[in-house]
Amino acid sequence: MPAVRTDSRTLELIGFALVAVTILLVLPLLLDIFRLNLVGKYLTYAFVAVGLVLCWGHTGILSLGQGVFFGLGGYCMAAFLKLEASSVANTKIQSTPGIPDFMDWNQITELPFFWVPFKSFSFTLIAVVAVPAIMAFILSVAMFKRRVGGVYFAIITQALAAVMTILIIGRQGYTGGINGITDLRTLLGWDIRPDSAKYVLYFVCCFLLLGTMFLARFVTLSKLGRILVAVRDKEDRVRFSGYDVANFKIFVFCLASAIAALGGAMFTLQVGFMSPSFVGIVPSIEMVIFCAVGGRHSLVGAVVGTLLVNWGKTLFSESFPELWLFAMGGLFIAVVLAFPRGLAGLVTDQLIPRLMSLGGFGRRAPSPAPAE
Amino acid sequence: MSNTDFLLALENVSVSFDGFKAVNGLNLYIDKGELRVIIGPNGAGKTTVLDLICGRTRVSEGSIKFKDQEISGRKEQDIVRLGIGRKFQTPTIYEDLTVFENLELSVPRGRNVLGALFWKRTSEVIERVREVAAMIFLEEHLDRPAETLSHGQKQWLEIGMLLIQDPELLMLDEPVAGMSVSERVKTAELLNEIIKNRSVIVIEHDMKFVRASPTG
Numbered sequence: 059m060p061a062v063r064t065d066s067r068t069l070e071l072i073g074f075a076l077v078a079v080t081i082l083l084v085l086p087l088l089l090d091i092f093r094l095n096l097v098g099k100y101l102t103y104a105f106v107a108v109g110l111v112l113c114w115g116h117t118g119i120l121s122l123g124q125g126v127f128f129g130l131g132g133y134c135m136a137a138f139l140k141l142e143a144s145s146v147a148n149t150k151i152q153s154t155p156g157i158p159d160f161m162d163w164n165q166i167t168e169l170p171f172f173w174v175p176f177k178s179f180s181f182t183l184i185a186v187v188a189v190p191a192i193m194a195f196i197l198s199v200a201m202f203k204r205r206v207g208g209v210y211f212a213i214i215t216q217a218l219a220a221v222m223t224i225l226i227i228g229r230q231g232y233t234g235g236i237n238g239i240t241d242l243r244t245l246l247g248w249d250i251r252p253d254s255a256k257y258v259l260y261f262v263c264c265f266l267l268l269g270t271m272f273l274a275r276f277v278t279l280s281k282l283g284r285i286l287v288a289v290r291d292k293e294d295r296v297r298f299s300g301y302d303v304a305n306f307k308i309f310v311f312c313l314a315s316a317i318a319a320l321g322g323a324m325f326t327l328q329v330g331f332m333s334p335s336f337v338g339i340v341p342s343i344e345m346v347i348f349c350a351v352g353g354r355h356s357l358v359g360a361v362v363g364t365l366l367v368n369w370g371k372t373l374f375s376e377s378f379p380e381l382w383l384f385a386m387g388g389l390f391i392a393v394v395l396a397f398p399r400g401l402a403g404l405v406t407d408q409l410i411p412r413l414m415s416l417g418g419f420g421r422r423a424p425s426p427a428p429a430e
Numbered sequence: 431m432s433n434t435d436f437l438l439a440l441e442n443v444s445v446s447f448d449g450f451k452a453v454n455g456l457n458l459y460i461d462k463g464e465l466r467v468i469i470g471p472n473g474a475g476k477t478t479v480l481d482l483i484c485g486r487t488r489v490s491e492g493s494i495k496f497k498d499q500e501i502s503g504r505k506e507q508d509i510v511r512l513g514i515g516r517k518f519q520t521p522t523i524y525e526d527l528t529v530f531e532n533l534e535l536s537v538p539r540g541r542n543v544l545g546a547l548f549w550k551r552t553s554e555v556i557e558r559v560r561e562v563a564a565m566i567f568l569e570e571h572l573d574r575p576a577e578t579l580s581h582g583q584k585q586w587l588e589i590g591m592l593l594i595q596d597p598e599l600l601m602l603d604e605p606v607a608g609m610s611v612s613e614r615v616k617t618a619e620l621l622n623e624i625i626k627n628r629s630v631i632v633i634e635h636d637m638k639f640v641r642a643s644p645t646g
Contacts, residue, residue, distance in 0.1 A: 281540060281549035284531050288524040295522045298484065299536045299591065300510040301546075309543045 067279070069406065073358030074271060081264045091253045098260040098328045100368035101267055102128075105321025107349040107360035108267070108274050109314030114346070115354035116278060117310050118290035119207070123215030124318045124345050126222045127190040129337030131319025133226075133233070134189055136332040137173060138182035139242035139250075140234075159241070164231030173232075179246060186323040187316045194315035195308065202304040202311075207293075216339055223338040238333025242326070250327060263324045270317050271357050277313070278357075286310055318345075347390045352400050359402025366401070436495075437462045437629050438483070438599055443492035443502075445482060452478045456492070460599065465625045467632045476633045477519065480601050483631075484516045485509045496599070511538075515597035519604050521584035525577035529568055529587060532576050533559045536591040558594060565623060566590035567616060582613035586620065593624055600624065601631045606639050614639060 085097055106124045113119045140158045149155045152162040157169050175181045197218065201211055226233045234240070242250065249255060277283050285306055288296050297303050326332045335341065345364075352363015367389070375382040397404055438460040445453045452475045460466055468476050481487040483494060485506040494502040501509050510516075524532050537558060540549040563569040566586040571579065576587060585605060592600055605621070606614045618639065624630070 277547065280547050281535070281551075282543065282546035284524075284527055284535055285546055287526050288535055291524045291526055292522050294486075294518070295524065295588075295591075296535075297506045298510055298516050300507050300538060300541050300595065302505075302507050302542075305543050306546070 066406070069410070070275065070356075070358060073356075074268070074275075077271075077358055077361055078264075078268055081267075082261070086257075086260070091256055094260055095256045095328060096372060097365070098256070098263050099325060100365050101263050101361075102321040102325035102328065103345055103348055103368065104267055104361040104364040105270060105324070106318040106345045107352065107364045108270055108357055109317040110346060110349040111354055111357050111360045112274055112277060112286070112317075113310045113314035114349065115356070115360075116283065116290065117286040117307060119307060119311060120209075120212045120346070121215045121311070121314070121342075122212050122339065122346060123217075123219040123222075123342050124315070125337045125339075125342035126215075126219050127194060127315035127318040128322040128325070128341075128345070129222065129226075129332065129334070130190040130193060131186045131322030132326040132332040132336065133239065133322075134176070134182055134185045134319075135323040135326040136239040136242060137176040138179060139245060139326065140239050141169075141173065141177050142245070143241060143243040158234070158239070160234045160237070160239070161231055166231045170232055187319055190319035190322075191312045191316045194312045198308040198311040199304075202307040205304070207307075216342070219337065219339045219342045223334045226334040226337060234333070236334060238331050238335070239326075240331040240333075242330050245327065251330065256328065259324070259328045263328060266320060266324060267361070270320065271361070274317070274357050277310075282306070282309075344386070347386060347393075350400055351389060351393050353402025355399060356402030356406075359400050359405075363401055436460060437464075437497060439493075439495045440479075440483070441493050441495075443479075443482060443489050443494060445478060445487060445490045453482065460629050460631060462598075463625075463627070463629060465621075465630045465632070467634055469633075469635055469637070471635070477603055480516060480603055480631070480633065483509075483601065484514055507541075510595070510597075511541075513598035514601065515592035515595050515599070516601045517585075517588050517592055517603055517605060519607060521581065521588050523576045523584055523587050523591065526575065528573055528575055529563065529579070530559055530572040532587055533562055533590055533594055536594045538595045562590045562594045565593065566620065582609045582617075585609065585613075586617070589620065589624070597628065599629045599631070601633075603633045604635070605632065606634070606636060 081097070081101065086094060089097065106128050109127075110121070110124060113121060144156060144158045146156040149157070149159065149162070152159065154162055154167045157166065161169070176185070197214070201207070201214060206214070227236050230236070244250060250259065278286075285296060285301060289303055289306060293303055296306075322332070322336070325336070348364040348367050349360045350363070351367050352361065353359030367386070371382060371386070374385055393400060399407065436459040438458070440456055440458040443453060443456045443458075444451060456479065458479070468479065470476050478487060482489050482502070485501065485504055485508075489502045492502070493500060496509070496512055496514060499512070501512065501514075524535070527535070534551070534555060537555055540546050559572070560569060563572055566589060568579075568583060568587060568590065571583070576584065579587060585608075589602070589605065602621075606617050609617060621630070621632070
């Protein structure tokens with residue numbers, strides 16, 4: 059098909075390759091395990107950013123509550139790990155041995171029914187994706203079938219993030235409360251705490267992320283991907299071409315949420331705990347900023363943006379902890395005002411055409427679609 | 431209400447917006463293969479009638495039957511699937527996609543989520559897109575992003591997006607609005623071509639164009 063499209067497709071693949079080489083080779087060779095584990099943590103946010111590229115960048119659905127889905131995925135994984143860590147032998151000093159410590163502290167004497175299935179690893183693996191996807195499904199059916207969209211949808215997702223945080227903190231006997239679920243030790247008997255395990259988990263996280271990037275690429279290159287862009291452009295026209303627009307929005311929102319949840323599960327495994335501080339409004343908005351800085355239309359951009367902003371955050375907050383939030387806010391405003399297509403936009407619209415003309419290629423790269 | 435031989439039958443249709451009656455007791459019958467032009471001053475409710483037929487606005491009273499099926503109250507996409515296509519007043523196309531992709535998305539297949547995800551661009555699809563593109567004078571521009579088209583070309587593209595669906599009833603809301611003289615002539619030609627084998631409702635207040643159109 060069109061030369062323009064082929065160019066940007068190839069460009070994306072080159073970007074994928076660069077990301078793969080960076081996270082699989084360069085960073086592991088350059089960084090010690092402490093820093094590499096931090097990168098692994100950032101990469102779990104990149105899952106959320108990839109999801110946001112699909113639902114925000116491509117379809118125009120801004121969600122300010124992706125932390126909820128990230129958190130749900132993480133909590134599902136944490137529930138399994140916590141139950142494994144709370145064997146009767148490990149918890150014999152508790153008044154009720156065999157249940158997680160925070161339940162014991164809250165005078166709960168029996169494992170709540172919804173915790174029971176998390177004894178099974180296969181159930182957990184399914185739940186990590188299914189629980190957030192079902193949640194996203196219920197929310198998006200309720201909203202999109204009634205044609206609630208745009209800012210209103212963003213506000214609802216933000217409310218959901220607030221509700222979820224309050225629920226988790228308020229029900230600490232069932233959820234671990236504000237501290238989250240901590241002191242996770244083994245996965246099917248394999249200790250996840252030593253450095254060797256952190257290396258393994260880092261690479262698992264990398265491969266999963268690359269996998270979801272390819273999945274997202276498959277979606278964006280399919281006709282469905284073009285329908286999503288069409289929905290962003292002219293929702294009415296899509297409807298009057300015989301498509302049920304709501305179904306497509308529901309699909310992409312659920313997919314974005316399931317991808318975010320995978321990131322959450324990998325977060326729990328690599329960082330060793332899950333807490334409500336990754337669920338609420340602030341982390342949800344931070345994730346949108348990662349995506350915006352990198353470029354919300356570009357899968358590669360979103361991943362790179364997430365890594366750079368988090369790396370900046372770590373550097374900056376190590377030296378000026380109280381200034382970080384201002385820097386982040388400033389960055390977001392600067393990106394939105396100066397280069398709405400993010401870093402990826404800078405590369406594809408500015409850098410590459412210039413390199414091309416320097417290199418003597420007369421051809422200019424495709425002119426960018428204007429940001430809405 | 432009785433069934434009729436008409437393709438489309440509006441009987442006693444009224445709609446009111448907060449008490450203001452935009453359409454009041456309208457009866458309108460369209461035959462198979464008929465071209466009907468609706469004229470009237472601004473605010474007369476012409477566009478509202480189209481909105482009612484295609485399900486964008488709900489009727490307050492009355493009945494709309496298409497091929498003897500009641501369609502008032504049904505969802506837009508279901509009405510489209512029955513065979514009613516609608517062109518908006520301003521060109522409503524997907525600016526970020528190419529002309530080819532605009533037309534491809536309008537091919538009436540693979541309309542559910544899975545169908546769209548595993549859609550194959552078969553030679554049949556490509557053939558059909560080219561065929562329609564030739565009708566709407568855009569065969570040279572298939573690879574261009576739709577946003578770079580001229581206003582008139584955008585209008586044609588939207589007409590093409592409807593043609594590719596092959597609707598039995600085509601509704602065009604001011605198809606020549608904002609077009610240059612030569613574009614108008616070509617559009618009249620195009621209309622001549624597309625009214626074959628289908629019914630068409632055109633809304634227009636350019637009387638010259640109405641006279642030049644095949645009914646005149």
